[in-house]
Amino acid sequence: MDADLRTLKERLAEIFDLSRAMAVLSWDQKVTMPTGGHPARAESLATLGRIAHERFVDDEIGFLLERLRPLEESLEYDSDDASLIRVTRRDWEKQRRVPTELRAEMIRSAALGNQVWIEARASSDFASFLPALRRNLELKQRYVECFEWADSPYTPLLDDFEPYMQTSEVAEVFGTIRPALAELVREAPEVDASFLHQAFPPDGQAAFYGRLLETLGFDEGSYRLDPTVHPFCTSFSRRDVRMTTRFESGLDGLWSTLHESGHGLYAHGIAPELERTPLAGAPSLGLNESQSRTWENLVGRSRPFWLHWYEPLQATFREQLGDIDLDAFLAAVNRAEPGLIRVEADETTYSLHIILRFELEQRLVEGSLDPADLPEAWSAGMAELLGVDVPDDAHGVLQDIHWSQGGIGYFPTYALGNVISLQIWAAVQDAIPDLDAQMEAGELHELAGWLRDNLYSLGRKLTPKETIERLTGSPTIDPEPYLAYLRDKLAALPAGA
Amino acid sequence: MDADLRTLKERLAEIFDLSRAMAVLSWDQKVTMPTGGHPARAESLATLGRIAHERFVDDEIGFLLERLRPLEESLEYDSDDASLIRVTRRDWEKQRRVPTELRAEMIRSAALGNQVWIEARASSDFASFLPALRRNLELKQRYVECFEWADSPYTPLLDDFEPYMQTSEVAEVFGTIRPALAELVREAPEVDASFLHQAFPPDGQAAFYGRLLETLGFDEGSYRLDPTVHPFCTSFSRRDVRMTTRFESGLDGLWSTLHESGHGLYAHGIAPELERTPLAGAPSLGLNESQSRTWENLVGRSRPFWLHWYEPLQATFREQLGDIDLDAFLAAVNRAEPGLIRVEADETTYSLHIILRFELEQRLVEGSLDPADLPEAWSAGMAELLGVDVPDDAHGVLQDIHWSQGGIGYFPTYALGNVISLQIWAAVQDAIPDLDAQMEAGELHELAGWLRDNLYSLGRKLTPKETIERLTGSPTIDPEPYLAYLRDKLAALPAGA
Numbered sequence: 001m002d003a004d005l006r007t008l009k010e011r012l013a014e015i016f017d018l019s020r021a022m023a024v025l026s027w028d029q030k031v032t033m034p035t036g037g038h039p040a041r042a043e044s045l046a047t048l049g050r051i052a053h054e055r056f057v058d059d060e061i062g063f064l065l066e067r068l069r070p071l072e073e074s075l076e077y078d079s080d081d082a083s084l085i086r087v088t089r090r091d092w093e094k095q096r097r098v099p100t101e102l103r104a105e106m107i108r109s110a111a112l113g114n115q116v117w118i119e120a121r122a123s124s125d126f127a128s129f130l131p132a133l134r135r136n137l138e139l140k141q142r143y144v145e146c147f148e149w150a151d152s153p154y155t156p157l158l159d160d161f162e163p164y165m166q167t168s169e170v171a172e173v174f175g176t177i178r179p180a181l182a183e184l185v186r187e188a189p190e191v192d193a194s195f196l197h198q199a200f201p202p203d204g205q206a207a208f209y210g211r212l213l214e215t216l217g218f219d220e221g222s223y224r225l226d227p228t229v230h231p232f233c234t235s236f237s238r239r240d241v242r243m244t245t246r247f248e249s250g251l252d253g254l255w256s257t258l259h260e261s262g263h264g265l266y267a268h269g270i271a272p273e274l275e276r277t278p279l280a281g282a283p284s285l286g287l288n289e290s291q292s293r294t295w296e297n298l299v300g301r302s303r304p305f306w307l308h309w310y311e312p313l314q315a316t317f318r319e320q321l322g323d324i325d326l327d328a329f330l331a332a333v334n335r336a337e338p339g340l341i342r343v344e345a346d347e348t349t350y351s352l353h354i355i356l357r358f359e360l361e362q363r364l365v366e367g368s369l370d371p372a373d374l375p376e377a378w379s380a381g382m383a384e385l386l387g388v389d390v391p392d393d394a395h396g397v398l399q400d401i402h403w404s405q406g407g408i409g410y411f412p413t414y415a416l417g418n419v420i421s422l423q424i425w426a427a428v429q430d431a432i433p434d435l436d437a438q439m440e441a442g443e444l445h446e447l448a449g450w451l452r453d454n455l456y457s458l459g460r461k462l463t464p465k466e467t468i469e470r471l472t473g474s475p476t477i478d479p480e481p482y483l484a485y486l487r488d489k490l491a492a493l494p495a496g497a
Numbered sequence: 498m499d500a501d502l503r504t505l506k507e508r509l510a511e512i513f514d515l516s517r518a519m520a521v522l523s524w525d526q527k528v529t530m531p532t533g534g535h536p537a538r539a540e541s542l543a544t545l546g547r548i549a550h551e552r553f554v555d556d557e558i559g560f561l562l563e564r565l566r567p568l569e570e571s572l573e574y575d576s577d578d579a580s581l582i583r584v585t586r587r588d589w590e591k592q593r594r595v596p597t598e599l600r601a602e603m604i605r606s607a608a609l610g611n612q613v614w615i616e617a618r619a620s621s622d623f624a625s626f627l628p629a630l631r632r633n634l635e636l637k638q639r640y641v642e643c644f645e646w647a648d649s650p651y652t653p654l655l656d657d658f659e660p661y662m663q664t665s666e667v668a669e670v671f672g673t674i675r676p677a678l679a680e681l682v683r684e685a686p687e688v689d690a691s692f693l694h695q696a697f698p699p700d701g702q703a704a705f706y707g708r709l710l711e712t713l714g715f716d717e718g719s720y721r722l723d724p725t726v727h728p729f730c731t732s733f734s735r736r737d738v739r740m741t742t743r744f745e746s747g748l749d750g751l752w753s754t755l756h757e758s759g760h761g762l763y764a765h766g767i768a769p770e771l772e773r774t775p776l777a778g779a780p781s782l783g784l785n786e787s788q789s790r791t792w793e794n795l796v797g798r799s800r801p802f803w804l805h806w807y808e809p810l811q812a813t814f815r816e817q818l819g820d821i822d823l824d825a826f827l828a829a830v831n832r833a834e835p836g837l838i839r840v841e842a843d844e845t846t847y848s849l850h851i852i853l854r855f856e857l858e859q860r861l862v863e864g865s866l867d868p869a870d871l872p873e874a875w876s877a878g879m880a881e882l883l884g885v886d887v888p889d890d891a892h893g894v895l896q897d898i899h900w901s902q903g904g905i906g907y908f909p910t911y912a913l914g915n916v917i918s919l920q921i922w923a924a925v926q927d928a929i930p931d932l933d934a935q936m937e938a939g940e941l942h943e944l945a946g947w948l949r950d951n952l953y954s955l956g957r958k959l960t961p962k963e964t965i966e967r968l969t970g971s972p973t974i975d976p977e978p979y980l981a982y983l984r985d986k987l988a989a990l991p992a993g994a
Contacts, residue, residue, distance in 0.1 A: 040737060
């Protein structure tokens with residue numbers, strides 16, 4: 001049995017190495033690759049993906065998992081080895097259903113679609129993106145056919161990002177927050193935030209974000225921050241974490257940096273024992289996103305945090321912020337204000353952007369919305385949910401990278417992350433009663449350490465709901481703390497400031 | 498037969514994709530990776546190398562090659578398909594002899610050795626590098642045992658970089674140039690080159706090198722230039738070429754940029770039909786190096802080139818070069834002056850640095866020199882060949898990256914490249930009689946185009962000697978044009994300037 005476990009681990013380590021190599025290729029594609037590199041990169045990614053898939057769905061992995069059942073049952077449920085066998089079995093059973101050629105084609109098509117999208121967005125030309133979108137959607141529909149589902153063909157796609165979650169469960173959570181958020185947005189006071197959208201010198205931003213990063217609990221020499229069009233985070237090991245941000249969009253890059261750092265801290269905090277195994281990740285994107293939102297919002301828009309950091313920020317951007325006092329700054333970064341762009345949205349409107357995408361994605365996958373009709377459906381949804389007019393596709397349906405890369409089913413995890421972040425935050429506040437005082441002193445290590453020890457280090461050993469239950473005492477995804485947090489935040493804004 | 502050829506090409510394309518993915522991982526390791534990433538990167542590289550090796554040495558590739566013999570014989574010798582079958586057969590027969598685990602271990606050990614070397618060099622501590630060096634050497638000795646050789650156990654290592662070349666042939670060429678170069682160095686006039694070693698602002702260097710690169714014949718969006726400690730060039734496809742340079746060592750980065758651009762133009766010029774095949778490369782490192790030296794030296798230190806570029810250079814670095822006239826600049830960049838560091842060496846002393854390494858490497862591989870005794874042997878060699886005293890290991894045996902990465906047998910290709918560059922240059926001058934006038938006008942496209950069409954585009958279709966013969970009319974590696982070029986160059990220097 002020991003030999004079987006060793007063999008399983010060796011095989012999984014090799015597959016993990018392939019997946020991390022793919023992550024390096026993708027990071028390079030987005031951060032450094034010359035445009036001429038796209039076709040060859042798509043082939044390389046498809047080849048690595050094909051090999052990784054072939055090796056993982058191999059019969060022998062199934063035999064090993066079967067022979068390891070007695071060992072699994074003899075061990076504690078959340079031990080590293082029992083978890084490895086259990087989680088690998090679910091992954092294997094899911095991946096086995098997918099033909100290798102379909103997997104490779106999805107990867108190739110995603111890599112090629114990305115480049116098409118960059119050009120289409122730059123010229124706000126949805127028509128030029130449509131064939132790539134159709135192709136990705138068609139592949140996803142073939143993918144869905146590999147699975148059974150109870151409530152919606154969207155569920156197998158959702159499951160790739162949010163394992164064990166049903167579309168109907170998401171719809172229920174969103175059914176609660178949709179009207180509540182719409183009401184909050186309608187009633188929110190207007191706040192002047194124009195100063196956030198000035199030009200902030202990139203050098204100053206890079207230096208300031210670098211200083212922030214040093215306080216978040218990363219080991220030295222284990223991460224980097226680079227500029228990209230679309231901020232993201234990836235990691236190649238727990239000691240090689242790559243975050244990206246942007247410098248062109250006012251001061252948005254600051255919260256992008258904190259957001260991606262939340263993802264980065266998750267990757268950095270995974271237990272070393274789980275390295276080079278399928279457990280070296282987050283249980284779901286919702287949980288991963290709960291942490292990016294924690295650092296971006298619960299920390300990064302809080303008064304205690306800025307009581308420490310606002311003076312250094314003002315000193316860095318004297319010209320832009322010299323006349324703005326802390327209260328005006330906090331009001332601006334905590335306001336609710338309908339807008340066109342998801343990644344620039346405030347905390348209150350953000351989930352409404354997601355609900356639109358969730359609804360459109362379901363219709364696309366079910367076949368009740370043709371991709372050609374997306375721009376129109378997008379405009380209608382934006383008018384209904386946020387009361388804004390979409391001027392062009394670059395500010396509408398072309399704004400996000402996800403669909404170009406075949407990431408259908410991904411969006412809802414953002415809003416789930418918002419909701420979950422507040423459930424976990426309550427546990428954090430119980431555990432660290434003087435957290436506000438620590439943040440005022442610029443001290444974030446106890447927070448980072450608690451989250452690492454109680455959440456990040458677990459990796460994928462538990463399911464998303466088991467993980468949430470371990471932290472909060474209940475497996476339920478409960479939107480109430482999230483809504484209460486937003487209500488309190490908006491009530492604290494100066495009326496008509 | 499067509500189906501066999503198609504199958505062979507598919508398999509080779511997949512292996513090529515793996516090798517390019519490894520190249521991306523290596524580029525990232527040297528250019529962008531945080532130090533914490535090394536252990537995981539070594540595993541990823543070893544896994545990809547193991548898979549690529551396994552897939553290549555597979556029996557089925559051998560069967561395909563055997564079945565394709567009649568097709569090969571029915572085609573022109575230098576047709577794409579005949580060349581593919583012939584070159585792949587030689588590669589396959591060679592790789593088949595190497596156990597996959599040895600190959601993977603060589604890659605892992607190379608990736609780990611690289612990090613050890615960086616730290617050892619920074620603290621000039623040879624002892625801390627010794628275990629990694631011993632390990633790499635021991636693996637190379639096991640590698641040598643996989644092959645038969647006629648003249649020296651060094652030949653199988655040399656063959657990895659310079660196919661078909663015998664150690665004794667290199668020794669013969671070096672036997673001719675060794676005394677000739679030593680004499681040239683002894684008799685060369687002293688020239689003041691101190692102005693080249695001032696600090697040149699990195700921003701100005703980056704901008705100027707960027708302008709130079711735009712004139713060399715690269716398609717837009719097909720390359721990039723990044724700073725590294727140790728300049729190098731790699732490519733992931735002909736339209737994704739990565740060059741690196743450095744900004745810390747006076748104006749050396751200018752010639753590093755031109756040098757790496759020569760490698761880059763080679764990769765960029767390979768015929769599109771050869772992409773994703775084993776033919777997408779240079780026939781040997783000597784030929785590849787002949788082109789880096791062509792652009793660095795034959796172009797980049799020539800009077801016609803600088804008649805165009807010196808004014809813009811002066812304008813960029815007014816403070817550093819404002820008082821230096823063109824003649825003084827040309828004398829400095831063409832001088833012969835013994836020094837400690839290979840990569841900073843002038844054209845005349847450069848090959849003497851190589852001869853030292855070639856002699857030491859042979860003794861290491863043959864076992865007549867223990868790695869522990871290298872620093873001493875290095876100092877003795879530098880005193881004999883160049884008449885200089887080595888103050889410490891950082892300026893001696895630790896200066897080069899190669900041995901840390903297992904690159905034993907690589908060095909002689911640099912000096913062979915110097916020699917070959919002049920043989921090819923004679924052909925270039927015949928073909929483009931007004932080349933000097935073009936360079937004076939800043940016009941390099943005809944030169945780049947001729948080299949692309951007559952050399953780079955061939956890829957690995959011909960052997961190194963066949964390639965040289967096609968360009969020069971003779972397969973012999975002849976050091977005379979190289980020595981004549983240096984004699985003329987040094988004779989033109991102002992005596993006692």
